[in-house]
Amino acid sequence: MIKMRKGRMLMLAVLLGAMALTACNDDNTPPNQFTFDGETYSFTHGFMYNDTIVDDSIYVNSIVLLSEDLKVHWTDDHSDIDSITGRGEALTMIMFSTEYDGPASGTYLHDSLDIFRKGGLSELPKLFVWVYGDLLINYAPEGKEIGNKYRLTGGTMKVNKKGGNRFEFTFDLQTEDGKEAKGFSSVILETFMEQMSEGTGASKFIPFVVK
Secondary structure: OHHHHHHHHHHHHHHHHHHHHHHHHHOOOOOOOEEEOOEEEOOOEEEEEEEEEEOOOEEEEEEEEEOOOEEEEEOOOOOOEEEEEEOEEEEEEEEEEOOOOOOOOEEEEEOOOOOEEOOEEOOOOOOOEEEEEEEEEEEEOOOOOEEEEEEEEEEEEEEEEEEOOEEEEEEEEEEOOOOEEEEEEEEEEEEOOOOOOOOOOHHHOOOOOOO
16 A cells, blocks of 8 residues: 555656646746846836827827836826836837727837827827837936936837736837847836826826827
């Protein structure tokens, strides 16, 4: 009996090991980090603002990804951002998609057309494109702004909309001076309930939607 029990335990251990190995092989989620200019960073949270361009067909989705050291301070009713404090990294992007509650799943390409004019849009945007983006490194938005700001001018942003305001972003982006930001971020994006007001912490990151 003792030998049989030992044999069964060995078989069970082998089976569990095989199941664990299979689970590891099925989990292809990349690490939550990105590289830029030889350094590694990560985004852990963020927010988004969504608005309609053409009723029920084209929506502008403005997203902001933030590192852990940048803290968002909301107003009491959570309708606006009072300020953003700390010092860290941020990625801001304006995208056009078919969904109001954040960018739809898909791959977004850069559209270099300058569709923004003073007073509004000069033409209807294409779908599944991003038209504006900035990457901020070692950045402090409060008081006298410090840090490095890089304009994004090319590359792709792949969105996987998971539900519950959780998004996965896989990106390979280029700055105007030829540097590359490449990586993966899985974050929950909080949403504005109303039009954001001018002079808030959010308006430092999303310049085109402030009225």
